[in-house]
Amino acid sequence: MSYSPVALVDSLSLCDDWKYLEVVEKSDDNTFTCTGLREQQDVAWLYSGNRMATCPPPPSSCTLRDPSLNTIFRFSRTLTTASNITVLATAAPSLDYFGTTSLTCESTAQESVTCLLDSVCRPKSIPYHNCPLYVREDNSVSCVCSVDDLGSPPGQLKWNNMSSGQLVLPGVKMDQHGVNYVCSLTWNRTVVQSVTYTLLVAYPPTQMSFKLNIASENVVVTEKSPVTMLCQSDGRPTPNMTITDVTNGNRVVHSQPGGNVTLADQRVQTQYDKATVECEDTGEYRCSADNIIGSRYQAVTLFVMCAPRRNPADANYTIPNVEGGKSVTIELIAYPTSLNVTTYFLGPNISSDEQPAKEGIFLVGCNASPPPSYRVICTITVTNVTSDTAGFYKVVVINQAGNVSFAFHALPRNLTGLLFSHNSLQSVVSSHSVSVADGVGTSSALADPRVNSVPGSITTATSLDLQLAPGTSK
Secondary structure: OEEEEOOOOOEEOOOOOOEEEOOOOOOOOOOOEOOOOOOOEEEEEEEEEEEEEEEOOOOOEEEEEHHHHHEEEEEEEEEEOEEEEEEEEEHOHHHHHHOOEEEEEOOOOOOOOEEEOOOOOOOOOOOOOOOOOEEEEOOOEEEEEEEEOOEEEEEEEEEEEOOOEEEEEEOOOOHOOOOEEEEEEEEEEEEEEEEEEOOOOEEEOOOEEEEEEEEEEEEEOOOOEEEEEEEEEOEEOOOEEEEEEEEOOOOOEEEEOOOOOOOOOEEEEEEEEEOOOOHHHHHEEEEEEEOOOOEEEEEEEEEHHHHHHHHOOOOOOOEEEEEEEOOOEEEEEEEEOOOEEEEEEEEOOOOOOOEEEOOOOOOEEEEOOOOOOOEEEEEEEEEOOOOOOOOEEEEEEEOOOOEEEEEEEEEEOOOOOOOOOOHHHHHHHOOOOOOOOEEEEOOOOOOHHHHHHHOOOOOOOOOOOOOOOOOOOO
């Protein structure tokens, strides 16, 4: 007994050489012929080892084990020596119905032959890969293309520039950024599915710009003015952006997360706006940009002009008694820190009839004491005070933005002086535009007219020049 497939089919491995036929899916030309039968022999057809039908010699008809099998299979024996079976692939719900199985022709003489059948099924899934989202320059790429269903017969996965499903790119360079690599699934000599991998080459931030009010160097503004800080940087992935107040304890004033990766050149910016700045905002500001590859930063300095005033931390200020040979220090906030000082004698009991202080009684020195850059320490040293010159004195500290005044009580050595009474203190406060008690200055220059009217006093504040660092904008 012998057998031979008589046509191209879509669900058969050739039994003689175990090779797949070139097929068309869902074809009904799937007929198998079992030959070599003898006249008195019945033939049985088995599918996956299960008997489906028995065909006696003609003119008798074939008998099906289950009539429903007639939907997918057709059995016949028109010749004594041969019997046929046709598989109706188009009648099956899916080619998966067949799977990999066997078809057997068996005679009553216990002779049989079996063909292994492989259903032809187009791949159903799309290839995918495990390639990295991005790679830094000079690093290598090694990744694999995979698919959940190769089809039947199995197709082949291959990258367009490789001989297999493994992609290897040694020593990636920046000029390879954006190159597409395609992994194709070829089945029945046709590309049926594919996936594309676009190589993205990462790099650290390299080009930065950090500006305050559109200026990239040191910037000077007046107190209560608005300030805009604009920071820009490139980098792939997009960098995290952070603006930090370095002078005041590296305080983060603004931040923006990054991490996005795109094919196009990536440049991002972040902006921080402050509606009104105070003198205490003076200092260095730094914008940093960092991603997984590297980091970069740029710094600018903000100077906020403000009239001298007492440090808010010294809220319990009282007029000090200073004996001859001793000193007292007063901490101020001011910018510019180049200051002029004028002194007045208020009398032994504080009168409103102030006079310029005589020289040689005390010394006043006001000097910048950074950090921070707006901090000023004024030191008053009583050097030569007698009973005639003992009393209350007023010190007026002036810069371009305004002035502040404070008082002290100068006493001879080992002589206890009298402090301000509440009434005398109020009389001085009401007669000056600056406060003697709390030392808070005006925001306009030289608001106390008597400071300018005293012979030998300094000129108006508008004639003072700012003492700034080289390269500072005014």
